[in-house]
Amino acid sequence: MITKVSKENxxxxxxxxxxSWKESHKNICSAEFIEKHDLNYMIDFLSEKIKNSYLIFISYDNAPEGIVAxxxxxxEIxxxxxxxxxxGKGVGTKLLDFALSKCVSPYIxxxxxxxxxxxxxxxxxxxPAENQAKNNSEKRIFERKYVYQNKNM
Ligand SMILES: CC(C)(COP(=O)(O)OP(=O)(O)OC[C@H]1O[C@@H](n2cnc3c(N)ncnc32)[C@H](O)[C@@H]1OP(=O)(O)O)[C@@H](O)C(=O)NCCC(=O)NCCS
Known part of the structure:
Protein backbone atom coordinates (compact mmCIF):
# COMPACT_ATOMS: atom_id res chain seq x y z
CA MET A 1 0.00 0.00 0.00
CA ILE A 2 1.30 3.44 -0.93
CA THR A 3 -0.07 6.42 0.98
CA LYS A 4 0.65 10.12 1.36
CA VAL A 5 2.92 11.25 4.18
CA SER A 6 1.26 13.60 6.66
CA LYS A 7 1.64 14.54 10.33
CA GLU A 8 0.17 11.14 11.28
CA ASN A 9 2.86 8.99 9.64
CA SER A 20 18.37 4.22 3.96
CA TRP A 21 20.18 7.58 3.83
CA LYS A 22 22.72 6.54 6.49
CA GLU A 23 23.43 3.26 4.73
CA SER A 24 23.84 4.84 1.29
CA HIS A 25 26.00 7.75 2.53
CA LYS A 26 28.22 5.94 5.03
CA ASN A 27 31.12 5.59 2.59
CA ILE A 28 30.93 9.08 1.12
CA CYS A 29 30.34 11.31 4.17
CA SER A 30 32.15 11.85 7.45
CA ALA A 31 30.92 10.00 10.54
CA GLU A 32 30.06 13.36 12.09
CA PHE A 33 27.86 14.33 9.13
CA ILE A 34 26.12 10.93 9.19
CA GLU A 35 25.51 11.26 12.93
CA LYS A 36 23.79 14.62 12.44
CA HIS A 37 21.05 12.94 10.39
CA ASP A 38 19.11 11.54 13.32
CA LEU A 39 15.35 10.96 13.47
CA ASN A 40 14.52 14.53 14.53
CA TYR A 41 16.67 15.95 11.74
CA MET A 42 14.87 13.77 9.18
CA ILE A 43 11.41 14.68 10.60
CA ASP A 44 12.27 18.39 10.31
CA PHE A 45 13.65 17.89 6.80
CA LEU A 46 10.53 16.08 5.54
CA SER A 47 8.20 18.55 7.35
CA GLU A 48 9.92 21.43 5.59
CA LYS A 49 9.45 19.69 2.23
CA ILE A 50 5.73 19.17 2.95
CA LYS A 51 5.47 22.88 3.95
CA ASN A 52 7.00 23.68 0.56
CA SER A 53 4.23 21.66 -1.16
CA TYR A 54 6.24 18.54 -1.92
CA LEU A 55 4.09 15.41 -2.15
CA ILE A 56 5.73 12.63 -0.16
CA PHE A 57 4.55 9.03 -0.31
CA ILE A 58 5.36 5.99 1.78
CA SER A 59 4.99 2.31 0.95
CA TYR A 60 3.90 -0.17 3.62
CA ASP A 61 3.95 -3.94 3.58
CA ASN A 62 2.86 -4.30 7.21
CA ALA A 63 5.96 -2.28 8.11
CA PRO A 64 7.12 0.89 6.28
CA GLU A 65 9.46 -0.05 3.42
CA GLY A 66 10.29 3.06 1.34
CA ILE A 67 9.49 6.65 0.43
CA VAL A 68 9.39 8.85 -2.68
CA ALA A 69 8.59 12.54 -3.24
CA GLU A 76 11.29 16.52 -9.86
CA ILE A 77 10.98 13.01 -8.45
CA GLY A 88 16.24 -5.63 -4.27
CA LYS A 89 12.64 -6.76 -3.77
CA GLY A 90 10.84 -4.43 -6.18
CA VAL A 91 9.91 -1.68 -3.69
CA GLY A 92 11.96 1.03 -5.45
CA THR A 93 10.41 0.13 -8.81
CA LYS A 94 6.93 0.21 -7.28
CA LEU A 95 7.50 3.66 -5.74
CA LEU A 96 9.09 5.06 -8.89
CA ASP A 97 6.21 3.76 -11.05
CA PHE A 98 3.75 5.34 -8.61
CA ALA A 99 5.53 8.72 -8.81
CA LEU A 100 5.80 8.50 -12.62
CA SER A 101 2.05 7.90 -12.87
CA LYS A 102 1.51 11.30 -11.25
CA CYS A 103 3.86 13.25 -13.55
CA VAL A 104 3.90 14.37 -17.19
CA SER A 105 7.53 15.32 -17.70
CA PRO A 106 9.52 14.31 -14.63
CA TYR A 107 13.22 14.45 -13.91
CA ILE A 108 15.56 13.20 -11.21
CA PRO A 128 20.92 12.37 -19.07
CA ALA A 129 19.37 15.81 -19.62
CA GLU A 130 20.84 17.91 -22.42
CA ASN A 131 21.12 21.10 -20.40
CA GLN A 132 23.08 20.10 -17.34
CA ALA A 133 23.72 22.56 -14.53
CA LYS A 134 27.44 22.89 -13.87
CA ASN A 135 28.85 20.53 -11.31
CA ASN A 136 30.00 22.35 -8.24
CA SER A 137 33.63 21.36 -7.83
CA GLU A 138 34.16 23.82 -4.98
CA LYS A 139 31.56 22.05 -2.88
CA ARG A 140 32.74 18.77 -4.40
CA ILE A 141 29.19 17.99 -5.49
CA PHE A 142 28.99 16.09 -8.73
CA GLU A 143 25.44 15.40 -9.66
CA ARG A 144 23.57 15.03 -12.89
CA LYS A 145 20.01 15.57 -14.04
CA TYR A 146 18.16 12.79 -15.88
CA VAL A 147 14.86 13.23 -17.69
CA TYR A 148 12.22 10.60 -18.23
CA GLN A 149 11.91 9.39 -21.78
CA ASN A 150 8.50 7.80 -21.99
CA LYS A 151 8.88 5.01 -24.51
CA ASN A 152 5.10 4.84 -24.96
CA MET A 153 4.89 8.39 -26.33
C1 LIG B 1 18.04 2.88 -5.63
C2 LIG B 1 16.94 2.25 -4.80
C3 LIG B 1 15.83 3.25 -4.53
C4 LIG B 1 16.37 1.03 -5.54
O1 LIG B 1 15.33 0.47 -4.75
P1 LIG B 1 15.09 -1.11 -4.70
O2 LIG B 1 13.88 -1.35 -3.88
O3 LIG B 1 16.33 -1.81 -4.28
O4 LIG B 1 14.78 -1.39 -6.24
P2 LIG B 1 14.11 -2.67 -6.89
O5 LIG B 1 14.13 -3.83 -5.94
O6 LIG B 1 12.81 -2.27 -7.43
O7 LIG B 1 15.07 -2.93 -8.10
C5 LIG B 1 16.42 -3.19 -7.85
C6 LIG B 1 16.83 -4.47 -8.50
O8 LIG B 1 16.32 -5.56 -7.77
C7 LIG B 1 15.68 -6.47 -8.67
N1 LIG B 1 14.48 -7.04 -8.03
C8 LIG B 1 13.23 -6.57 -8.09
N2 LIG B 1 12.39 -7.38 -7.43
C9 LIG B 1 13.15 -8.36 -6.92
C10 LIG B 1 12.84 -9.51 -6.14
N3 LIG B 1 11.60 -9.78 -5.75
N4 LIG B 1 13.88 -10.29 -5.77
C11 LIG B 1 15.13 -10.02 -6.17
N5 LIG B 1 15.46 -8.95 -6.93
C12 LIG B 1 14.48 -8.15 -7.30
C13 LIG B 1 15.25 -5.66 -9.80
O9 LIG B 1 15.22 -6.48 -10.98
C14 LIG B 1 16.29 -4.61 -9.88
O10 LIG B 1 17.32 -4.99 -10.70
P3 LIG B 1 17.57 -4.22 -12.05
O11 LIG B 1 17.78 -2.77 -11.72
O12 LIG B 1 18.76 -4.90 -12.60
O13 LIG B 1 16.31 -4.38 -12.83
C15 LIG B 1 17.52 1.69 -3.45
O14 LIG B 1 18.66 0.94 -3.72
C16 LIG B 1 17.85 2.75 -2.42
O15 LIG B 1 17.00 3.12 -1.59
N6 LIG B 1 19.11 3.23 -2.45
C17 LIG B 1 19.59 4.18 -1.45
C18 LIG B 1 19.02 5.55 -1.67
C19 LIG B 1 19.33 6.10 -3.03
O16 LIG B 1 20.46 6.05 -3.49
N7 LIG B 1 18.28 6.68 -3.64
C20 LIG B 1 18.40 7.35 -4.89
C21 LIG B 1 18.77 8.75 -4.60
S1 LIG B 1 18.80 9.69 -6.06
Missing part, protein backbone atom coordinates in the same frame (compact mmCIF):
# COMPACT_ATOMS: atom_id res chain seq x y z
CA UNK A 10 5.82 11.33 9.25
CA UNK A 11 7.80 9.39 11.88
CA UNK A 12 7.51 6.20 9.76
CA UNK A 13 8.74 8.11 6.71
CA UNK A 14 11.59 9.76 8.63
CA UNK A 15 12.72 6.40 10.03
CA UNK A 16 12.84 4.75 6.57
CA UNK A 17 14.60 7.82 5.15
CA UNK A 18 17.16 7.88 7.98
CA UNK A 19 18.02 4.16 7.75
CA UNK A 70 7.46 14.79 -6.05
CA UNK A 71 8.02 18.53 -6.27
CA UNK A 72 4.83 19.57 -8.10
CA UNK A 73 6.30 22.86 -9.30
CA UNK A 74 8.80 21.21 -11.67
CA UNK A 75 7.99 17.48 -11.38
CA UNK A 78 13.22 12.86 -5.41
CA UNK A 79 13.78 11.27 -2.01
CA UNK A 80 13.44 7.73 -3.36
CA UNK A 81 14.75 5.76 -0.39
CA UNK A 82 14.07 2.11 0.38
CA UNK A 83 14.94 0.51 3.76
CA UNK A 84 18.24 -1.37 3.42
CA UNK A 85 16.63 -4.71 4.33
CA UNK A 86 13.87 -4.21 1.72
CA UNK A 87 16.12 -3.33 -1.22
CA UNK A 109 18.98 14.29 -9.95
CA UNK A 110 21.62 11.77 -8.87
CA UNK A 111 25.14 12.02 -7.53
CA UNK A 112 27.63 10.75 -10.13
CA UNK A 113 29.04 8.43 -7.45
CA UNK A 114 25.68 6.68 -6.93
CA UNK A 115 26.20 4.04 -9.63
CA UNK A 116 23.51 1.74 -8.25
CA UNK A 117 20.83 4.47 -8.46
CA UNK A 118 22.04 5.64 -11.90
CA UNK A 119 21.73 2.07 -13.28
CA UNK A 120 18.34 1.75 -11.63
CA UNK A 121 17.01 4.95 -13.25
CA UNK A 122 18.57 4.28 -16.67
CA UNK A 123 16.95 0.85 -16.81
CA UNK A 124 13.65 2.53 -16.09
CA UNK A 125 13.67 5.09 -18.90
CA UNK A 126 15.74 8.03 -17.61
CA UNK A 127 18.40 9.59 -19.85
Missing amino acids: IIDAAKVYMD INPTDE CLLYVSPEKQ TVLDSNKKAIDFYKKRGFV
Whole structure:
Protein backbone atom coordinates (compact mmCIF):
# COMPACT_ATOMS: atom_id res chain seq x y z
CA MET A 1 0.00 0.00 0.00
CA ILE A 2 1.30 3.44 -0.93
CA THR A 3 -0.07 6.42 0.98
CA LYS A 4 0.65 10.12 1.36
CA VAL A 5 2.92 11.25 4.18
CA SER A 6 1.26 13.60 6.66
CA LYS A 7 1.64 14.54 10.33
CA GLU A 8 0.17 11.14 11.28
CA ASN A 9 2.86 8.99 9.64
CA ILE A 10 5.82 11.33 9.25
CA ILE A 11 7.80 9.39 11.88
CA ASP A 12 7.51 6.20 9.76
CA ALA A 13 8.74 8.11 6.71
CA ALA A 14 11.59 9.76 8.63
CA LYS A 15 12.72 6.40 10.03
CA VAL A 16 12.84 4.75 6.57
CA TYR A 17 14.60 7.82 5.15
CA MET A 18 17.16 7.88 7.98
CA ASP A 19 18.02 4.16 7.75
CA SER A 20 18.37 4.22 3.96
CA TRP A 21 20.18 7.58 3.83
CA LYS A 22 22.72 6.54 6.49
CA GLU A 23 23.43 3.26 4.73
CA SER A 24 23.84 4.84 1.29
CA HIS A 25 26.00 7.75 2.53
CA LYS A 26 28.22 5.94 5.03
CA ASN A 27 31.12 5.59 2.59
CA ILE A 28 30.93 9.08 1.12
CA CYS A 29 30.34 11.31 4.17
CA SER A 30 32.15 11.85 7.45
CA ALA A 31 30.92 10.00 10.54
CA GLU A 32 30.06 13.36 12.09
CA PHE A 33 27.86 14.33 9.13
CA ILE A 34 26.12 10.93 9.19
CA GLU A 35 25.51 11.26 12.93
CA LYS A 36 23.79 14.62 12.44
CA HIS A 37 21.05 12.94 10.39
CA ASP A 38 19.11 11.54 13.32
CA LEU A 39 15.35 10.96 13.47
CA ASN A 40 14.52 14.53 14.53
CA TYR A 41 16.67 15.95 11.74
CA MET A 42 14.87 13.77 9.18
CA ILE A 43 11.41 14.68 10.60
CA ASP A 44 12.27 18.39 10.31
CA PHE A 45 13.65 17.89 6.80
CA LEU A 46 10.53 16.08 5.54
CA SER A 47 8.20 18.55 7.35
CA GLU A 48 9.92 21.43 5.59
CA LYS A 49 9.45 19.69 2.23
CA ILE A 50 5.73 19.17 2.95
CA LYS A 51 5.47 22.88 3.95
CA ASN A 52 7.00 23.68 0.56
CA SER A 53 4.23 21.66 -1.16
CA TYR A 54 6.24 18.54 -1.92
CA LEU A 55 4.09 15.41 -2.15
CA ILE A 56 5.73 12.63 -0.16
CA PHE A 57 4.55 9.03 -0.31
CA ILE A 58 5.36 5.99 1.78
CA SER A 59 4.99 2.31 0.95
CA TYR A 60 3.90 -0.17 3.62
CA ASP A 61 3.95 -3.94 3.58
CA ASN A 62 2.86 -4.30 7.21
CA ALA A 63 5.96 -2.28 8.11
CA PRO A 64 7.12 0.89 6.28
CA GLU A 65 9.46 -0.05 3.42
CA GLY A 66 10.29 3.06 1.34
CA ILE A 67 9.49 6.65 0.43
CA VAL A 68 9.39 8.85 -2.68
CA ALA A 69 8.59 12.54 -3.24
CA ILE A 70 7.46 14.79 -6.05
CA ASN A 71 8.02 18.53 -6.27
CA PRO A 72 4.83 19.57 -8.10
CA THR A 73 6.30 22.86 -9.30
CA ASP A 74 8.80 21.21 -11.67
CA GLU A 75 7.99 17.48 -11.38
CA GLU A 76 11.29 16.52 -9.86
CA ILE A 77 10.98 13.01 -8.45
CA CYS A 78 13.22 12.86 -5.41
CA LEU A 79 13.78 11.27 -2.01
CA LEU A 80 13.44 7.73 -3.36
CA TYR A 81 14.75 5.76 -0.39
CA VAL A 82 14.07 2.11 0.38
CA SER A 83 14.94 0.51 3.76
CA PRO A 84 18.24 -1.37 3.42
CA GLU A 85 16.63 -4.71 4.33
CA LYS A 86 13.87 -4.21 1.72
CA GLN A 87 16.12 -3.33 -1.22
CA GLY A 88 16.24 -5.63 -4.27
CA LYS A 89 12.64 -6.76 -3.77
CA GLY A 90 10.84 -4.43 -6.18
CA VAL A 91 9.91 -1.68 -3.69
CA GLY A 92 11.96 1.03 -5.45
CA THR A 93 10.41 0.13 -8.81
CA LYS A 94 6.93 0.21 -7.28
CA LEU A 95 7.50 3.66 -5.74
CA LEU A 96 9.09 5.06 -8.89
CA ASP A 97 6.21 3.76 -11.05
CA PHE A 98 3.75 5.34 -8.61
CA ALA A 99 5.53 8.72 -8.81
CA LEU A 100 5.80 8.50 -12.62
CA SER A 101 2.05 7.90 -12.87
CA LYS A 102 1.51 11.30 -11.25
CA CYS A 103 3.86 13.25 -13.55
CA VAL A 104 3.90 14.37 -17.19
CA SER A 105 7.53 15.32 -17.70
CA PRO A 106 9.52 14.31 -14.63
CA TYR A 107 13.22 14.45 -13.91
CA ILE A 108 15.56 13.20 -11.21
CA THR A 109 18.98 14.29 -9.95
CA VAL A 110 21.62 11.77 -8.87
CA LEU A 111 25.14 12.02 -7.53
CA ASP A 112 27.63 10.75 -10.13
CA SER A 113 29.04 8.43 -7.45
CA ASN A 114 25.68 6.68 -6.93
CA LYS A 115 26.20 4.04 -9.63
CA LYS A 116 23.51 1.74 -8.25
CA ALA A 117 20.83 4.47 -8.46
CA ILE A 118 22.04 5.64 -11.90
CA ASP A 119 21.73 2.07 -13.28
CA PHE A 120 18.34 1.75 -11.63
CA TYR A 121 17.01 4.95 -13.25
CA LYS A 122 18.57 4.28 -16.67
CA LYS A 123 16.95 0.85 -16.81
CA ARG A 124 13.65 2.53 -16.09
CA GLY A 125 13.67 5.09 -18.90
CA PHE A 126 15.74 8.03 -17.61
CA VAL A 127 18.40 9.59 -19.85
CA PRO A 128 20.92 12.37 -19.07
CA ALA A 129 19.37 15.81 -19.62
CA GLU A 130 20.84 17.91 -22.42
CA ASN A 131 21.12 21.10 -20.40
CA GLN A 132 23.08 20.10 -17.34
CA ALA A 133 23.72 22.56 -14.53
CA LYS A 134 27.44 22.89 -13.87
CA ASN A 135 28.85 20.53 -11.31
CA ASN A 136 30.00 22.35 -8.24
CA SER A 137 33.63 21.36 -7.83
CA GLU A 138 34.16 23.82 -4.98
CA LYS A 139 31.56 22.05 -2.88
CA ARG A 140 32.74 18.77 -4.40
CA ILE A 141 29.19 17.99 -5.49
CA PHE A 142 28.99 16.09 -8.73
CA GLU A 143 25.44 15.40 -9.66
CA ARG A 144 23.57 15.03 -12.89
CA LYS A 145 20.01 15.57 -14.04
CA TYR A 146 18.16 12.79 -15.88
CA VAL A 147 14.86 13.23 -17.69
CA TYR A 148 12.22 10.60 -18.23
CA GLN A 149 11.91 9.39 -21.78
CA ASN A 150 8.50 7.80 -21.99
CA LYS A 151 8.88 5.01 -24.51
CA ASN A 152 5.10 4.84 -24.96
CA MET A 153 4.89 8.39 -26.33
C1 LIG B 1 18.04 2.88 -5.63
C2 LIG B 1 16.94 2.25 -4.80
C3 LIG B 1 15.83 3.25 -4.53
C4 LIG B 1 16.37 1.03 -5.54
O1 LIG B 1 15.33 0.47 -4.75
P1 LIG B 1 15.09 -1.11 -4.70
O2 LIG B 1 13.88 -1.35 -3.88
O3 LIG B 1 16.33 -1.81 -4.28
O4 LIG B 1 14.78 -1.39 -6.24
P2 LIG B 1 14.11 -2.67 -6.89
O5 LIG B 1 14.13 -3.83 -5.94
O6 LIG B 1 12.81 -2.27 -7.43
O7 LIG B 1 15.07 -2.93 -8.10
C5 LIG B 1 16.42 -3.19 -7.85
C6 LIG B 1 16.83 -4.47 -8.50
O8 LIG B 1 16.32 -5.56 -7.77
C7 LIG B 1 15.68 -6.47 -8.67
N1 LIG B 1 14.48 -7.04 -8.03
C8 LIG B 1 13.23 -6.57 -8.09
N2 LIG B 1 12.39 -7.38 -7.43
C9 LIG B 1 13.15 -8.36 -6.92
C10 LIG B 1 12.84 -9.51 -6.14
N3 LIG B 1 11.60 -9.78 -5.75
N4 LIG B 1 13.88 -10.29 -5.77
C11 LIG B 1 15.13 -10.02 -6.17
N5 LIG B 1 15.46 -8.95 -6.93
C12 LIG B 1 14.48 -8.15 -7.30
C13 LIG B 1 15.25 -5.66 -9.80
O9 LIG B 1 15.22 -6.48 -10.98
C14 LIG B 1 16.29 -4.61 -9.88
O10 LIG B 1 17.32 -4.99 -10.70
P3 LIG B 1 17.57 -4.22 -12.05
O11 LIG B 1 17.78 -2.77 -11.72
O12 LIG B 1 18.76 -4.90 -12.60
O13 LIG B 1 16.31 -4.38 -12.83
C15 LIG B 1 17.52 1.69 -3.45
O14 LIG B 1 18.66 0.94 -3.72
C16 LIG B 1 17.85 2.75 -2.42
O15 LIG B 1 17.00 3.12 -1.59
N6 LIG B 1 19.11 3.23 -2.45
C17 LIG B 1 19.59 4.18 -1.45
C18 LIG B 1 19.02 5.55 -1.67
C19 LIG B 1 19.33 6.10 -3.03
O16 LIG B 1 20.46 6.05 -3.49
N7 LIG B 1 18.28 6.68 -3.64
C20 LIG B 1 18.40 7.35 -4.89
C21 LIG B 1 18.77 8.75 -4.60
S1 LIG B 1 18.80 9.69 -6.06
